[in-house]
Amino acid sequence: xxxxxxxxxxxxxxxxxxxxxxxxxxxxxxxxxxxxxxxxxxxxxxxxxxxxxxxxxxxxxxxxxxxxxxxxxxxxxxxxxxxxxxxxxxxxxxxxxxxxxxxxxxxxxxxxxxxxxxxxxxxxxxxxxxxxxxxxxxxxxxxxxxxxxxxxxxxxxxxxxxxxxxxxxxxxxxxxxxxxxxxxxxxxxxxxxxxxxxxxxxxxxxxxxxxxxxxxxxxxxxxxxxxxxxxxxxxxxxxxxxxxxxxxxxxxxxxxxxxxxxxxxxxxxxxxxxxxxxxxxxxxxxxxxxxxxxxxxxxxxxxxxxxxxxxxxxxxxxxxxxxxxxxxxxxxxxxxxxxxxxxxxxxxxxxxxxxxxxxxxxxxxxxxxxxxxxxxxxxxxxxxxxxxxxxxxxxxxxxxxxxxxxxxxxxxxxxxxxxxxxxxxxxxxxxxxxxxxxxxxxxxxxxxxxxxxxxxxxxxxxxx
DNA sequence: TGAAATGTTGGGGCG
DNA sequence: ACGCCCCAACATTTC
Numbered sequence: 394x395x396x397x398x399x400x401x402x403x404x405x406x407x408x409x410x411x412x413x414x415x416x417x418x419x420x421x422x423x424x425x426x427x428x429x430x431x432x433x434x435x436x437x438x439x440x441x442x443x444x445x446x447x448x449x450x451x452x453x454x455x456x457x458x459x460x461x462x463x464x465x466x467x468x469x470x471x472x473x474x475x476x477x478x479x480x481x482x483x484x485x486x487x488x489x490x491x492x493x494x495x496x497x498x499x500x501x502x503x504x505x506x507x508x509x510x511x512x513x514x515x516x517x518x519x520x521x522x523x524x525x526x527x528x529x530x531x532x533x534x535x536x537x538x539x540x541x542x543x544x545x546x547x548x549x550x551x552x553x554x555x556x557x558x559x560x561x562x563x564x565x566x567x568x569x570x571x572x573x574x575x576x577x578x579x580x581x582x583x584x585x586x587x588x589x590x591x592x593x594x595x596x597x598x599x600x601x602x603x604x605x606x607x608x609x610x611x612x613x614x615x616x617x618x619x620x621x622x623x624x625x626x627x628x629x630x631x632x633x634x635x636x637x638x639x640x641x642x643x644x645x646x647x648x649x650x651x652x653x654x655x656x657x658x659x660x661x662x663x664x665x666x667x668x669x670x671x672x673x674x675x676x677x678x679x680x681x682x683x684x685x686x687x688x689x690x691x692x693x694x695x696x697x698x699x700x701x702x703x704x705x706x707x708x709x710x711x712x713x714x715x716x717x718x719x720x721x722x723x724x725x726x727x728x729x730x731x732x733x734x735x736x737x738x739x740x741x742x743x744x745x746x747x748x749x750x751x752x753x754x755x756x757x758x759x760x761x762x763x764x765x766x767x768x769x770x771x772x773x774x775x776x777x778x779x780x781x782x783x784x785x786x787x788x789x790x791x792x793x794x795x796x797x798x799x800x801x802x803x804x805x806x807x808x809x810x811x812x813x814x815x816x817x818x819x820x821x822x823x824x825x826x827x828x829x830x831x832x833x834x835x836x837x838x839x840x841x842x843x844x845x846x847x848x849x850x851x852x853x854x855x856x857x
Numbered sequence: 858t859g860a861a862a863t864g865t866t867g868g869g870g871c872g
Numbered sequence: 873a874c875g876c877c878c879c880a881a882c883a884t885t886t887c
Binding site: 800801802803804844848851852 | 886887
């Protein structure tokens with residue numbers, strides 16, 4: 394009797410190395426891969442819809458994954474719709490008896506996956522979900538008083554105690570049974586699955602930045618493996634260089650790789666163990682890796698965290714939404730060099746240095762009094778590393794309404810920050826060439842006055 | 858992973 | 873020698 398066919402549903406795990414679900418599937422027999430451009434299921438559950446930058450990255454990354462899998466004899470099929478609709482149809486069409494995937498942790502995605510798992514199990518299909526996206530499962534650590542940590546340091550201490558498993562190797566190549574090849578062709582013919590291009594991940598009328606972003610990144614697990622190999626060099630001096638946006642090599646730029654699972658956090662952690670990295674630099678960088686874990690820990694345990702403030706009193710905060718101010722911020726025309734450089738770097742490259750993210754976010758939320766959700770949505774749409782947990786949690790942190798948050802009254806002065814972190818002005822000049830000339834926009838707000846306004850708004854909130 | 862206001866201290870100029 | 877003032881350099885407090 395032929396070995397059972399396994400359908401491997403790829404989601405945020407677009408790699409072949411250190412892939413537990415892939416290794417387990419391949420060990421059992423022939424494997425067919427699937428990736429879906431997901432839409433909410435009948436109950437409205439599923440992952441958040443991809444932003445424009447994420448769609449671009451996903452498309453390119455999938456081209457690479459498809460080629461990598463092809464070299465292993467594993468076809469990668471593409472579909473569109475909810476998992477609970479498409480996956481059973483593909484399972485039936487292939488005659489697969491096992492489905493595997495790498496676990497995800499956002500409440501809505503987990504609910505959708507649970508629904509699918511139950512449906513498959515009811516029809517006699519074996520389903521296995523595997524860890525791989527995080528170092529620590531969010532439910533494996535908990536503070537004394539409840540299921541979820543709200544402060545980073547104790548979370549970090551507890552999470553670091555949880556052992557991280559060994560790396561998995563690349564799977565062996567396979568020869569797919571002809572009957573499965575034929576079945577896959579029939580699925581294509583009937584439109585259940587389609588070519589990558591038919592997913593329309595690249596907008597027909599792309600924003601003009603699609604080309605410029607492409608000039609700064611090579612998505613996909615092949616380039617990601619190189620980035621991983623370069624990690625020891627990339628984080629040399631990280632502890633002292635990390636706050637210098639003018640130093641293009643001051644950070645690892647691994648965030649989109651982790652977001653799409655082109656590298657696993659386990660691989661990243663292992664790479665920091667290299668002898669070339671000082672213990673100080675490694676621990677500073679690994680700490681950031683655990684901030685990602687913390688974000689997912691929170692996101693897993695706290696419903697609606699992506700759009701509602703964790704500290705509920707902030708639901709009453711007197712924001713003053715203003716489309717023109719938001720637009721000026723989005724396009725890097727606020728009249729403050731570091732803020733504008735950051736937003737323009739984002740628009741042109743799909744990425745922004747972390748220090749600048751904090752300053753730009755503080756400016757939007759505090760000096761401009763725009764709701765943090767507006768900034769979060771812009772980042773969600775334009776960042777190639779837009780992450781369902783990191784992005785909202787970080788915005789809430791800046792806005793002062795999140796976990797272990799910066800106090801609301803901690804208002805960055807963008808000019809002081811610019812002088813401190815870009816002392817030669819190289820970063821600002823790079824992204825805002827007209828800075829300091831007549832062509833540069835006048836400040837949209839006065840710093841002292843807008844700071845005062847933000848503190849007054851906060852005082853009003855506390856009085857309620 | 859603040860900034861600004863306010864407080865404290867101590868060296869040096871000066872009468 | 874001494875008190876007084878200025879003020880830079882920190883330290884603390886407040887938002």
